Amino acid sequence: MTILPVADRKGVRRALVDLFAADRRAVAVVLGLHTAASISGLAAPWLLGKIIDEVVAxxxxxxxxxxxxxxxxxxxxxxxxxxxxQYYGHRFGERAVAGLREDFVHRTLNLPVSVVERAGTGDLATRSSVDVAAVGNTVRDVVPVIVLASAQLGLLFGAVFLLHPLLGLVAFAGLPSTFLAVRWYLRRASAAYLAEGAASAELTDALTTTAEGARAVEALRLTEARIAFGRQRIGAQWATRRRTLALRSVFFPVVESGHALPVAAILLAGGYFLNRGMVTLGAVVAAALYLQQAIEPLDRVLQWVEQAQRGFASLARVLGVGQVTPEPRGAAEAPASRELVVRGARFSYSDGHDVLHGIDLEVRPGERLAIVGPSGAGKSTLARLLAGIDAPRSGTVTIGGCPVTDLDPAERRRRIALITQEHHVFIGSLRDNLRFAAPDATDGQLQSALDTVGADWAGELPEGLDTRLGDGAHExxxxxxxxxxxxxxxxxDPHTLILDEATAALDPTTARRTERALAAVLTGRTVIAIAHRLNTAHDADRVAVLDGGRVTELGSHPELMRANGSYAQLWRSWHGGSSNTGAC
Incomplete structure (x- = not known):
């Protein structure tokens, strides 16, 4: 699994500034109301001091x-x-979080498919759920609380200075220890929370992949191994959480121990100044009340500083998605020709070992090409190159003379569609699931598409196209x-279709019926089929045999049968060893 990047501190600060600058009016209203509330709170201790002085007089x-x-x-x-x-602050926070979520979804959808696959489900799932929620809490609650509580502290200490400068100096008695504790904590917290987020992503990925592959785990008797792997990931996350807990266990006791010191210092120094006639009794009482009031906003600042570190770490992870180079916006004009040409294509995954070795292949417009070969021959990898999901390490894959990966992604998807045996059903109605491919399609067109592929089950759904699909609904x-x-x-309706074992989950009879139904619809289109059932190869215009990452044979079914090479052996093996090729 490849972990997606994380934004640096400069990027996080810039994003926060942009987030608040985008709604300046709301920020100004919230700050104004909180400032007015803080000033109103300053009046009570001062008036109480005046009462004391008036009574004495x-x-x-x-x-x-x-x-x-x-x-x-x-x-x-x-x-x-x-x-x-608080009301206007929460309204602002919800708008800001909504914009952040929309931006995150937009950035995620612009990620290259290959990047998403390498990152795995755990990292993206954690960033889109846990991290976005933490950022929402930070923007809505944490940052406003810290800013406004800090302003309130400034007003309270300023009020003590106005009562008497000497009392103001004494009020700072507890600040040095608090400042040193906060500085110590901030230097360590960011890295610790980033490590905790990464460990959480790895744990989510481990649990998700185990759950998705539960049947394979059981069939291969890997239960104990997956349990051990999960425990290892849980242990790693627990270690990172212990680290952040250790920081908090030092930070909070130190800062909280300094709360009573300023109040005690004011009372002691105030008594001394009062005996010498330097201050009034009302001023000493008001100063003590101001410092007592300062404990609550100081507690809020210190408490939310910890939450802010968690939120800023989450924001760095959310922003990191945007640091991945998006799919290039290539040529706006689509190439005139539909011919797919592969020349000298080599491809390797992260381990550096070549999976494809100098592939040369031409797919003519309107041709039906079947690609067959043993497992691990590189068939699916070649399909990904033809669809523009991956780029060859060397060599070229072009359509109409233009590199496939240089096409604008939207244009490429309109022209070339890759369908694999892994299919996702979105939570929503059957109509919604179909309209992902054609937003403007009518109900009649949707039903016709279902009939074309032999989806008879759709007519038996309780609410037809309105039937809800997905978790908690019809599965x-x-x-x-x-x-x-x-x-x-x-x-x-693309002009080039790449079917990577797209009917693998269907039983042979249904698969054959579906393929024949599709054949009538796909007339005139280029079809490249990764064939696991050789009936598909039999019906194709040409067959490419892939073995060891190389095209070893290329021709029509009758031509390859007459050549009596590896394809002929595959065909005879698939038909139970019969050497009769007359039906071909």
């Missing part, structure tokens, strides 16, 4: 009552302002899913 009860009513009004105003600030079997994919192919 012998003020009347009516003066005290007026100040008390002013405190009540400020508390009410603060509550209302905070309510509206299709492997054969039905293949017929659904073939119906999409009929609707897509």
């Amino acid at each position: 012998g003020a009347s009860a009516s003066a005290v009552d007026r100040l008390t009513l002013a405190i009540a009004g400020c508390v009410l105003a603060q509550g209302l302002l905070q309510r509206f600030a 299709l079997g492997a054969a039905e899913a293949q017929q659904l994919a073939l119906a999409r192919l009929v609707l897509a």
Whole structure:
């Protein structure tokens, strides 16, 4: 499995700035409301200090009552302002997260298919679910809380300074230890949370692949091996989580131990200053109340700093998807010819070992070419090169003289369609599943496509085209899913079709009926079939025999039978050893 890239800190900061800049008005409203709420909260301790000073000076009860009513009004105003600030803040956060999700889906859909396959399901699944959710929480709650709580702390400490500069200096008594703890934590947290995210992706991939291949695991008696592999991945994730937990177990006790220090320092120093007539009793009480108020926003800042590290690490993983080079936007004009030509094509996967060795092949427009050969001969790899999913390491694969991989992806998919034996059924109605291939198709066209591929089961569905498919709804079997994919192919109507064992899940009778039904529809189109049943090769215009990554034979079925080479041996073996070729 190849892990997708991760954005650096500069990219994360730039993305956050862009995210907030995209909705400046909403950000300004939220900040204004929170600032007004914080200022309203500053009034109560100051007014309480004034009450104390007024009482000491012998003020009347009516003066005290007026100040008390002013405190009540400020508390009410603060509550209302905070309510509206949170409301508009969540609205902004949800809009920002929705935009981020849409951007992530757009970036993911633009990834080359080969990159998605190498990355595996675990990494992308984790980024699209866990990481996007963590980023949403950060944007909606964490960042606003940190910004606004920091502003509130600034106002509170500024108010202490306004009461008396000496009290303001004393108020900073607990900040050095807090600053050092935060600095120590931030230096270590980012890497630790990135490692935790990567371990989570690997665990998800291990569990997903084991679940998807459960039957193969059971048949090959690999249960204990897969359990051991899963335990290894769980152990790796547990180790990364212990690392982040160890950081938190140091960070929080240190910073929380400094909460009481500023209040105690203010009371001690305030008493000293009061005895010397440097401050009033009301000023000392107000300063102590301000610092007591500062504990709550300071706690929020420190608590959400930890969450912010998790969110920023997740954002780096989400943004990393966009760092993969998307499929190139090639020539806007489609080549005039439909001829597919392969010249000297060599291809190797990540291990560097060539799978294809100098393939030379010409597929004429409207021709039906069958590619046969033993397992591991490179048939599916050649199909991927012809479809433009992978590019050859050397040599060329062209259509109408233009390299297939240089075509605009949308244009390439309109012209060439690759259908494999792996088919996905999307959660949604049967109509939705079909219209992925032709969004404007009518119900009549959808039904016709199903009839073409022999999908008789569609007529028996309880709600017809409106029947819901997928998890928790009507589930299709492997054969039905293949017929659904073939119906999409009929609707897509490309001029070149590459069928990589596209009827492998169908029983021989159904497969033969489906292939014959498709044959009538595909007249005039170029069809390249990776054939596991030699009846397909028998019906083709030409047959290419692939063995060891090389084309060893090429010709029509009768020509290859007369040549009595490897294809003839395959045919006779498939027919139970009969040497009679008269039916050919």
